Amino acid sequence: MSQPTSLTIDIWSDVMCPWCAIGYGQLTRALGELEGEIEAAVRWHAFELNPDMPPEGEDQAAHIQRKYRRTAQEGAAIRAQMRAIAESAGVSLDYEGAKDERGEAPPAMMWNTRAAHKLLTFALEEAGPAVQTTLKLALFAAHFNQRRNVSDPQVLLDIAASVGLHREAARAALADEALEARVAAEERQAWDMNITGVPAMVINGKFLVPGAQSPETYVNVLRRAAEKAA
Numbered sequence: 001m002s003q004p005t006s007l008t009i010d011i012w013s014d015v016m017c018p019w020c021a022i023g024y025g026q027l028t029r030a031l032g033e034l035e036g037e038i039e040a041a042v043r044w045h046a047f048e049l050n051p052d053m054p055p056e057g058e059d060q061a062a063h064i065q066r067k068y069r070r071t072a073q074e075g076a077a078i079r080a081q082m083r084a085i086a087e088s089a090g091v092s093l094d095y096e097g098a099k100d101e102r103g104e105a106p107p108a109m110m111w112n113t114r115a116a117h118k119l120l121t122f123a124l125e126e127a128g129p130a131v132q133t134t135l136k137l138a139l140f141a142a143h144f145n146q147r148r149n150v151s152d153p154q155v156l157l158d159i160a161a162s163v164g165l166h167r168e169a170a171r172a173a174l175a176d177e178a179l180e181a182r183v184a185a186e187e188r189q190a191w192d193m194n195i196t197g198v199p200a201m202v203i204n205g206k207f208l209v210p211g212a213q214s215p216e217t218y219v220n221v222l223r224r225a226a227e228k229a230a
Contacts, residue, residue, distance in 0.1 A: 004039045005226040012047040012190045012200045015113045015139045015150055018082055018093050023199040023212030024137075025089035030218035038226050041129045044136050046117035046186040047198045053112040055151065060108035085212075096145040111143075111151040115174055117183045119156050122173035123165060134163045204229055 009027070013020040031040055050063075058066075064075040086093045095105045116139055123132040138159050142148040148155050153174055160170035173179055190200070193208070201209040203225040209218070 007040045007204050009040050009042045010202045012045045012195050013198050014047050014049045015116045019212040020199040021091050021140045022086050022089045025091035026215050027218050029215040042133050043129050046183045057109045057111045063110045093144045106147045116150050118179045
């Protein structure tokens with residue numbers, strides 16, 4: 001029996017991006033279909049959708065209305081459509097945490113993600129692609145399912161520790177100016193590659209797949225990349 005072809009998948013993504021979570025869900029389904037045929041190492045790279053987001057964040061619904069010039073009704077319709085697509089990808093974007101005494105969930109917010117990207121860069125360098133992906137999924141869950149403030153250093157340190165990263169090493173990483181420079185370099189690289197939106201996946205450094213695609217699309221591109229790598 002032949003060995004599976006090994007590929008590298010570099011994903012430019014933001015923690016705040018629901019389509020990034022959906023795209024990874026679709027990619028995971030594609031890789032499941034290709035089990036035994038293709039195996040992939042996934043690496044995540046920084047792309048900030050809102051680099052100027054202030055520390056206090058912004059209400060998600062208000063952010064969508066302001067940034068994309070949508071009415072409240074249009075914004076709600078977009079979120080409903082997105083949730084339906086996410087469900088088909090096996091991804092939950094719904095709040096799953098505790099509610100207050102009135103039965104209300106905390107507000108859905110948008111946060112600055114520079115510190116989260118520093119932590120992800122640290123995870124890749126310190127522990128490798130598998131742990132970095134575990135951290136990325138934990139950050140998605142913290143943002144979408146738990147509505148935690150993923151710009152808060154203490155929240156980030158808790159999440160880092162939960163995936164097995166050393167808490168004090170992660171704390172040092174958040175203060176590391178060299179990591180800040182590497183995050184900025186990854187974002188410049190995205191622009192140099194004409195990546196203007198996320199997710200954007202680059203397979204084996206050659207095949208750029210923009211946006212959240214269907215599992216079938218990912219299967220086809222991965223097979224083409226495997227043929228070229230053979």
